[in-house]
Amino acid sequence: MRCPLCRYQRFYLKDPDDAYETYGFSCDSGDICFDPDLDESEIPELTDETHIYCDNCAWNGTLNQIKP
Numbered sequence: 001m002r003c004p005l006c007r008y009q010r011f012y013l014k015d016p017d018d019a020y021e022t023y024g025f026s027c028d029s030g031d032i033c034f035d036p037d038l039d040e041s042e043i044p045e046l047t048d049e050t051h052i053y054c055d056n057c058a059w060n061g062t063l064n065q066i067k068p
Contacts, residue, residue, distance in 0.1 A: 001027035001066045008056035011066075016044055024055065027066070 002009055009028050015021035023043050025034045034043055044050075048064035 001030060001032075001068065003054040003057060003059050004061075004065065005059040006054065006057040008054055010055035011052045012055055013044065013046065013050055013052050030068075 003011070010024065010026045012022045012024045015023070023034060023038055025032050025046075027033075032046065034040070046063060048062065048067070050063050051060065052063055052066075053060040
């Protein structure tokens with residue numbers, strides 16, 4: 001899974017309760033891998049309709065838009 005604009009494979013999502021809190025993840029292997037330093041119990045649910053942001057450019061959209 002890659003960004004449709006820049007082809008980067010790192011993304012983040014924002015905490016729905018705190019827009020300044022973000023959770024980074026990569027898609028290098030085709031699977032979603034959250035950063036290892038994150039507490040998994042604090043990560044919001046990630047669905048096909050979750051709004052995500054590219055970590056390299058201005059693209060943002062839903063997880064479904066980057067799935068092959």
